[in-house]
Amino acid sequence: MSQYEERILMGNEAIGRGLVECGCEFIAAYPGTPSSEILSSAVKFVRKTGVHTHLEWSVNEKVAYEAALACACTGKRAAVAMKQVGLNVAADPFMRSAYLGTKGGFVLVAADDPGPHSSQTEQDSRFFALFAKIPVFDPASPAEAKDMVQQAFALSEKYEIPVMLRPTTRVCHARQNVPCGRPEVLNRPPRFEKDPGRWIATPQFLPDLHRQLNEKMDRIAGEDALRPRAFRGGGSQPRRCVIASGVAFAHAYDLLADMGLLGRIDLFQVILSHPLHKGFIEEIRSDYDAILVVEETYPVIETQLINERVTGRRSGHIPNRGELTQDVVLRVLEKFLNRTPDPATRTAPEKGKRPSLCAGCPHRAAYWAIKTTFPGGLFPSDIGCYTLAMNFGAIDTCHCMGACISQAEGFYFAYADEKNPPAIVVSIGDSTFFHAGIPGLINAVLHRARFILVILDNATTAMTGNQPVPHLGITADGSPGRAVLIPDLLKACGVSFIRECDPYDMEALSRHLREADRHCRSEEGGVAAVITKHPCLLDHGAKGNETLWAMTVSEDCSGCRQCLEEFECPALVFNDETGKVDIDDTICAGCGVCVAVCPLGAITAREK
């Protein structure tokens, strides 16, 4: 077999593999769509090739960033991967790392989500790169993303600067045939060179570090190898050009080909979105009158061109929000090129089916107990599968990772002087609690806030593909770590009321919740915690997920739809012919929880 072979890889797999091929010795990440598969594919590739690389699912992105950066400061290559809002969490170490720089290559993969498909914002991480003054690569395909990992490491080492690789959902979750090689083994010994003016960098050192950073960026903006790639038009459309980057370039390229205009109008692909090549900015200023910039999601290239003839997202020629699908880019190009529009899409598509919690999901049982125990309660919640509880009205907020606990404190004090303050019941997943919930809890306890904290412990990070959580004591590659237990953490945070139960046992859960409410309202009360423990049903190795019950719906069903609307289990389906509810045996998990939901007792369970 030759050293190089072609493989079908998802963009994230290409990036994960690319990092390992580059001899990266430390990769840290926190899962989040669309970035999650980067680390898991690196784990698989490291296992297969036996190279020495430390791989970790860190507790959050800030920790991941700091740990990986420190490793890079010893001269080794290191990388960190996260979704775009993860970089908000890591913003503090990120911003400063531009000033202090790195020794070994340091690559930050920040995966953006134009649309957004699976995020709380559609922010553009390239703006973050501009803000921090670091370079950012903007790949258009999985194969290109893998190539850019290599380029990013090289650039990072040449200038001792962190480098960002910014793929978007359509690159992360595309598949392509990608050339693959073997991992490079660098065997660099760790050499942390003590340099207080750099690694401690008190304010007196910062003006000079800032000057050095500016110089680095100025030199990078003159790197001809990173100048936008030109596809010349042969002069038939003089002084007119299209500039694009990322997957928006891929769309523009194919659309121009469809129009027969490829090779007939100047097209540029921007490789490094920031800093934009100085010579390129000059060329665009002097050689073109009509300029269209197509990029996702914010006008980063457009902003740097500083040119009143540029059209794009800022000028209103392209919608100033949202994903640029081929159909959007088509309309933009037609207008820019004064072409008759292609016949419009035939039909306005119907809306699809929204996602919902899986059949048998333990979260659904927990929410049913919360909702029925506290009608009129206030329910701050957070980010995870359980955000889907909004479908059946069981949660009231979702802001950013860990926010629900601080929100509960805010709500508590807002209502504290009311005569009948509502019960405040917070729900947060186990992984989210570890990620950013703990400081908020300490703060709430310190300030004597009173609310019920429900930790939905399904023993995994479910939404992003079942990554391990700290209380299992398992690391990214499956090797044992030291478990950090939730009840121990709660106690250490000053919570004195702690109960645990399986949410399938809704009577027990409801009892715990009522007791917790009494604790909150008692004289010495404070935060009361209830941990609901049942493994995620998608976690195939988990015990306790055996089908227990065979479910049936009797003739007594009146078709009132309460179970469909208030409980929304996908295994309960309305039969239009009979006007009653049926059980879909192909997906029913046999949890038996829906028995309690039917007001007529028409849902029954028989032991299997």
Next chain:
Amino acid sequence: MKQQIIVSGVGGQGVVFATRLLAHAAMESGHPVLTSENHGMAMRGGTIISHVKIGAFHSPLIRQGHADLGLFLNRENLGIHGGMMKETGTLFVNTPFPGAYRHCDATGLARGAGAVVAANLVLLGFAVRTGGFFCTAGQLEEVIQRISPPKQLELNLKGFRLGLEAQRSS
């Protein structure tokens, strides 16, 4: 050779796996390939679509009205993703009910064989046999052998072959 295929369904039906099979078959038969998939929240039973583009493309997405072939794992999705199809495109729909498409009761056949999770493979077998694909049934079967998780392999092959048979008898 250029061919654009969509696979439409809901999370959990095996849309992504069918997409991967097609991508691998494309590579094995020497074609460049690009796909686009849904992951994350949409996978929890929501409507999803995969795009598969075989040939010299740069963009992973298919334009409205440009898909040559469409695999619909449920008929309800026609109203949602039907507009992706070319007017001359061929639709393969998992349904017992006839319509303006080629249909096969993939779920029914799969359930009958005790392989309800392999309905995606039944529809794929049915479609590839009916013709018009960039690859042959044999090439796809080889890929199924190679990339199926060991536990799933037998069910997948059973489903795929059921699909091939279904074409012959209809």
